[in-house]
Each structure stands twice: as structure tokens, then as C-alpha cells.
Amino acid sequence: MSCVIGLDIGTTSTIGIILDVSSSRILASATRPVTLSSPQQGWAEEDPAEWWANVCAIVPELLQQSGLQNTEIAAIGTTGMLPATVVLDSAGTVLRPSIQQSDGRTGQEVKEIAAEVPEAQFVRRAGNGINQQLVASRIRWIEEHEPEVFARIATVFGSYDYINWRLTGVRRVEQNWALEAGFVDLSTNDLADDLIALAHLRRDMVPDKAGSAEIIGQVSPEAAAQSGLAAGTPVVGGAADHIASAYAAGVLASGDVLLKFGGAADIMIATDTARPDPRMFLDYHIIPGLFMPNGCMSTGGSALNWFIAQFAKAEAAEAEKRGISPHQYLDELAAEIPPGADGVTFIPYLLGEKTPIHDPEARGTILGLSLNHDIRHLWRALLEGYAYAFRHHIEVFNEMGFPTTRYLASDGGSKSRLWMQICADVLQAPVQLLTGHPGSCLGAAWLAGMSTGATDDWGGVANCVSYGDEVQPDPAQRAGYDAGYGFFRETYRMQREQRQ
Incomplete structure (x- = not known):
């Protein structure tokens, strides 16, 4: 067997599966609910600590269901909603609840960005339009309404990027989060300083971009103690939930x-x-x-x-x-x-x-x-x-x-x-x-299998459905x-x- 874990940091629940890549069989699945809060009309927020607590509860359940030891897990892939926005300070403290993809508070900030950059030019360069999906609009909102939070920001990334960081201690942003955030120049497929600057952020506040199947790090001893995973287990960049x-x-x-x-x-x-x-x-x-x-x-x-x-x-x-x-x-x-x-x-x-x-x-x-x-x-x-x-x-x-x-x-x-x-x-x-599609966690798990060489067949994931x-x-x-x-x-x- 070549077994991997797929984790989905979803809007309403955190879901995990163990997939045997060699047989295309799902050996275990588990889920925990997530609390979506709306403190004001149009707001949508979640607590990243709850995502991590869910992961730490799900992994032991998956191992118990499957009868596997943690050392038998070859790699971990993650997925999550886009473009959730998580902000950390230099010590790694979450500064405020995550602003979720369905949040609608940034209409004024979108208008400000549109007044600064012609939309046709922005679309050609960044691939997406000027709308409330842009992370720049959320960061500008924080700057205007929560200046004490904005002043402490050291890292901005997404939901599954946050889980990857909790697993590995490595700060990276997966390529689709970066693209929908509005930070990627399509002509180079790289993060662009001036696009990041539209969020009034320095380039170093957005971690380097990672490919979906790229191994970004290994499970740290601290994360292993909390989650039940084996230290040293590879973790891949992952993917947006709808893409996975x-x-x-x-x-x-x-x-x-x-x-x-x-x-x-x-x-x-x-x-x-x-x-x-x-x-x-x-x-x-x-x-x-x-x-x-x-x-x-x-x-x-x-x-x-x-x-x-x-x-x-x-x-x-x-x-x-x-x-x-x-x-x-x-x-x-x-x-x-x-x-x-x-x-x-x-x-x-x-x-x-x-x-x-x-x-x-x-x-x-x-x-x-x-x-x-x-x-x-x-x-x-x-x-x-x-x-x-x-x-x-x-x-x-x-x-x-x-x-x-x-x-x-x-x-x-x-x-x-x-x-x-x-x-x-x-x-x-x-x-x-x-009839047999467990969701985006399956795509994340297959990515983990690709990263470890358990399979080299991109289309093989269809055998699991x-x-x-x-x-x-x-x-x-x-x-x-x-x-x-x-x-x-x-x-x-x-x-x-x-x-x-």
C-alpha cells in the first residue's frame, strides 16, 4: 500500500480521508464542523485555530479507522476555500479571524483599487477582475478599520496555507490562492511586487508561491505531537477546494x-x-x-x-x-x-x-x-x-x-x-x-501521491470516483x-x- 492523507479546510466542515493510491481505495474518512460567523451584515469570518483543532482531532480518527500506523502515511495534501485571508504577526499569532471568500464588506475598497488601476490592464496582467475576491481589498479594509491589526501584519496567506504552516513551520502560498488573490503576473507566473503593493503590503509579507504537488516541508516534531502524525511526513502545497x-x-x-x-x-x-x-x-x-x-x-x-x-x-x-x-x-x-x-x-x-x-x-x-x-x-x-x-x-x-x-x-x-x-x-x-465523489479532499490526497512518486498518472484520480x-x-x-x-x-x- 501507498497511503496518503487529504485534508479539506472547508467553509462548513473540515474533512479528512486516507487514500491507498495503489488501489484507488479510500480507507478512512472523518469530519468535524466549522463555525462560520457573521458579526455584521455581509461579513463571513472563521477562526483558524478551529481548523487546526479539527485537523488534530481528525488525524487520529483516520488512523484508527484504517488500522494504519502514522509512519505508514507517505504524504499529506491540503485543500481549502478561496481566497480566505489569514493574517499573522511576526511571532505567528493570528491577528484576527479569517475573512472568508463569501465576505462582502469591501465594496468601497474595490472602488478605490478600480480608480487606481484600469481594469482591462489589471485583468490582462493578473488574470482576474477587480472585485471583492481580491485579497488587496480585504487588507485595505483592515488598514482602514483595524489599523492596529494592519500595523502588526507580517504574513498574509490562505486557509490551507495556514494548515500547511501549522504542520511544517514553513510559510508558503499555493499557486491558486496567489492567483485569485491578485498577486500573480500571468506573463511570468510569479508573484509581482507591484501587485502585492496594491494591498499596501511589502513583498516579504506574502510568502513564496508553491506548486500544487510541490513538497513544501515535513511535519515538525511539534505538529506531530499535536496531530498524531509522524514527524518528517512530507506535506505538499495543495490546491483550492473547487479546483481539487x-x-x-x-x-x-x-x-x-x-x-x-x-x-x-x-x-x-x-x-x-x-x-x-x-x-x-x-x-x-x-x-x-x-x-x-x-x-x-x-x-x-x-x-x-x-x-x-x-x-x-x-x-x-x-x-x-x-x-x-x-x-x-x-x-x-x-x-x-x-x-x-x-x-x-x-x-x-x-x-x-x-x-x-x-x-x-x-x-x-x-x-x-x-x-x-x-x-x-x-x-x-x-x-x-x-x-x-x-x-x-x-x-x-x-x-x-x-x-x-x-x-x-x-x-x-x-x-x-x-x-x-x-x-x-x-x-x-x-x-x-x-455517485462516489468524496469531495476536494480526494484531489488533495492524489496530489500527495503524485509528490511521493506513488503514482505518476494525473488522470488516475478518476479511478477513485x-x-x-x-x-x-x-x-x-x-x-x-x-x-x-x-x-x-x-x-x-x-x-x-x-x-x-
């Missing part, structure tokens, strides 16, 4: 697309060229030589959960009696309603929207209601709204010069057969379902959904014009 998840799902060749139905809805495409566009985010693919342009919506499954909590309490109670989830029960009800939800349209911009419109002031909208409509129409319209939003992303990818050839679907929402059929019909393309049905589109629904999509886009355009 798409890679593990089988997004391996140009044109492959992953539709990720988590708490937020994500979409990733593999490409062999970088064509920066301010509407989308740009990341490196895990496979050298490839890129992964991608989009992230502010909501997804979180909006479905909100809808159930606010409007479907009776249905949730009935679902509990039947021993199924509220989502399953509402799907059964909504399946009685024809495509198009009898004229009801749901614009799901409940927290503003990230890609491709980058509009923090956008809001959720329900249109077309009449007295003949009920909870079934609303639920179906909500599912259709996200399918339309995915189609918008696909159009942008195509406009960027990236043809889409294959669609895969993962995470919790992909278990809804109704939702997957809606997506296939709206996109008018088959959607391949995944099971594939389910391929949902076929119904050609009879094309015209109706084409019209519905046009109405979806036009409604938002008119709403935005009214605000301007």
Missing part, C-alpha cells in the same frame, strides 16, 4: 465542465489556454499546462435551505413523517408542474451575485405569480433559476473561446434527479452524475427553456438599469 473537486471528478481535458451543487453553486471548465475575462475567475488546473476558468454563485443549496425554512415548514414536517428529506418531498411535488413552472420565474440573486455579473446589489426576485400558483411552482422555479444561471456561465465560457464538450455534476444537489433533468433540458446537453446515470436532455423542452432563459436575462438587465 473538479479535478477529482474527472475534469481532465479541455472542454470538460463540472457543475458543483453545494451550498454555493460553482462551475469549472478545463482549458489549455488562459484567456482572462473579468466576468469569471481564473485558476491554474492541477494538471500542469492546463487552466481552469470558473464561476461561483453566491448561493445554491443555501438558497434551497432558506426557502424550506421560510416557506415550506409544513412540507418539511410531512417529509419527516415519510422519512425523506424536505428537498426530496418538494421535488416530488414540483415534478407535477410542467417545465417553465406555469410562468413563474425565480431570479436567485439572494445575496447579490458573483460571477458572471459581479453585482453585490442584485437581489432575488419572483415573477409571474398568480392565484393558481402554489409551493410546487415556486420550488420548480427556484431549481430552474439556478439552471438558467449555469447556462449564463456556459455562454460566457463560449464567448471567451472555450467550447464545452462534457458536463459532470457533483455534490449534494446533484442527488436531485428533477434538478439534474432541468439542467440537462436548459443546457440541452447530457449531464453525467457522480464512481459514475452514475447520464441524464439526457429532452429536445421537446428546448424552445420553452430558451424563452425562459431569455426572460431570466432580460429581467435582471432591466432591474440593473433601474438601479443606475
Whole structure:
């Protein structure tokens, strides 16, 4: 056996697996919850100490489940959300809670950066647009509102960079965190002093960039004592969670697309060229030589959960009696309603929207209601709204010069057969379902296997995943959904014009 650990420092939980690379088998898995706090409207923060405590609890559980000794772990890979922002002082003390990727407090700072640097110039150079994903906007916010914290900053990096540092004592930033942070010059693929300076930081405050499969250090004796790992175990740079998840799902060749139905809805495409566009985010693919342009919506499954909590309490109670989830029960009800939800349209911009419109002031909208409509129409319209939003992303990818050839679907929402059929019909393309995808920790684990020479097959990670049905589109629904999509886009355009 050649066994590695993959750790996912996720938004709602910390997840770990042990993978036997030689047999492509997962030998153990464990998870611990993470507390997401919002002390003010639009804020999203977490405590990095909780991530580390979770790692120290998960590793012994993984070893116990698998029956392995810690010396049998060949390497460790990490993954996490982008671009979480962690700041340390010179002694390694965390100065404030991490500012998470879904945080929305930096609108003013984004405007300031946009006034200093032409966006077209910035996009060509840094690969991403001027928006609230930029770490420079978060650091400027700290400078303005927490000057005593800003004055003590010695290191800025991401969530899984923080865990790698706790494991090894080595401060590095993984390449995709650095790219989405806005600190990488695409022409050289190196950190650029002047881009870092936009955050009002010195170059030495951002650690050197690491490749995803690069061994950055070994588990220190102190970390070994706390976590149960063996001192000297190699640790690799890791990867962004959405990139690791798409890679593990089988997004391996140009044109492959992953539709990720988590708490937020994500979409990733593999490409062999970088064509920066301010509407989308740009990341490196895990496979050298490839890129992964991608989009992230502010909501997804979180909006479905909100809808159930606010409007479907009776249905949730009935679902509990039947021993199924509220989502399953509402799907059964909504399946009685024809495509198009009898004229009801749901614009799901409940927290503003990230890609491709980058509009923090956008809001959720329900249109077309009449007295003949009920909870079934609303639920179906909500599912259709996200399918339309995915189609918008696909159009942008195509406009960027990236043809889409294959669609895969993962995470919790992909278990809804109704939702997957809606997506296939709206996109008018088959959607391949995944049934055995443990998430981004699998991609991180495979990276660890690559780093140690346990495997040299980048595509071998696909052997760890099971594939389910391929949902076929119904050609009879094309015209109706084409019209519905046009109405979806036009409604938002008119709403935005009214605000301007």
C-alpha cells in the first residue's frame, strides 16, 4: 500500500480521508464542523485555530479507522476555500479571524483599487477582475478599520496555507490562492511586487508561491505531537477546494465542465489556454499546462435551505413523517408542474451575485405569480433559476473561446434527479452524475501521491470516483427553456438599469 492523507479546510466542515493510491481505495474518512460567523451584515469570518483543532482531532480518527500506523502515511495534501485571508504577526499569532471568500464588506475598497488601476490592464496582467475576491481589498479594509491589526501584519496567506504552516513551520502560498488573490503576473507566473503593493503590503509579507504537488516541508516534531502524525511526513502545497473537486471528478481535458451543487453553486471548465475575462475567475488546473476558468454563485443549496425554512415548514414536517428529506418531498411535488413552472420565474440573486455579473446589489426576485400558483411552482422555479444561471456561465465560457464538450455534476444537489433533468433540458446537453465523489479532499490526497512518486498518472484520480446515470436532455423542452432563459436575462438587465 501507498497511503496518503487529504485534508479539506472547508467553509462548513473540515474533512479528512486516507487514500491507498495503489488501489484507488479510500480507507478512512472523518469530519468535524466549522463555525462560520457573521458579526455584521455581509461579513463571513472563521477562526483558524478551529481548523487546526479539527485537523488534530481528525488525524487520529483516520488512523484508527484504517488500522494504519502514522509512519505508514507517505504524504499529506491540503485543500481549502478561496481566497480566505489569514493574517499573522511576526511571532505567528493570528491577528484576527479569517475573512472568508463569501465576505462582502469591501465594496468601497474595490472602488478605490478600480480608480487606481484600469481594469482591462489589471485583468490582462493578473488574470482576474477587480472585485471583492481580491485579497488587496480585504487588507485595505483592515488598514482602514483595524489599523492596529494592519500595523502588526507580517504574513498574509490562505486557509490551507495556514494548515500547511501549522504542520511544517514553513510559510508558503499555493499557486491558486496567489492567483485569485491578485498577486500573480500571468506573463511570468510569479508573484509581482507591484501587485502585492496594491494591498499596501511589502513583498516579504506574502510568502513564496508553491506548486500544487510541490513538497513544501515535513511535519515538525511539534505538529506531530499535536496531530498524531509522524514527524518528517512530507506535506505538499495543495490546491483550492473547487479546483481539487473538479479535478477529482474527472475534469481532465479541455472542454470538460463540472457543475458543483453545494451550498454555493460553482462551475469549472478545463482549458489549455488562459484567456482572462473579468466576468469569471481564473485558476491554474492541477494538471500542469492546463487552466481552469470558473464561476461561483453566491448561493445554491443555501438558497434551497432558506426557502424550506421560510416557506415550506409544513412540507418539511410531512417529509419527516415519510422519512425523506424536505428537498426530496418538494421535488416530488414540483415534478407535477410542467417545465417553465406555469410562468413563474425565480431570479436567485439572494445575496447579490458573483460571477458572471459581479453585482453585490442584485437581489432575488419572483415573477409571474398568480392565484393558481402554489409551493410546487415556486420550488420548480427556484431549481430552474439556478439552471438558467449555469447556462449564463456556459455562454460566457463560449464567448471567451472555450467550447464545452462534457458536463459532470457533483455534490449534494446533484442527488436531485428533477434538478439534474432541468439542467440537462436548459443546457440541452447530457449531464453525467457522480455517485462516489468524496469531495476536494480526494484531489488533495492524489496530489500527495503524485509528490511521493506513488503514482505518476494525473488522470488516475478518476479511478477513485464512481459514475452514475447520464441524464439526457429532452429536445421537446428546448424552445420553452430558451424563452425562459431569455426572460431570466432580460429581467435582471432591466432591474440593473433601474438601479443606475
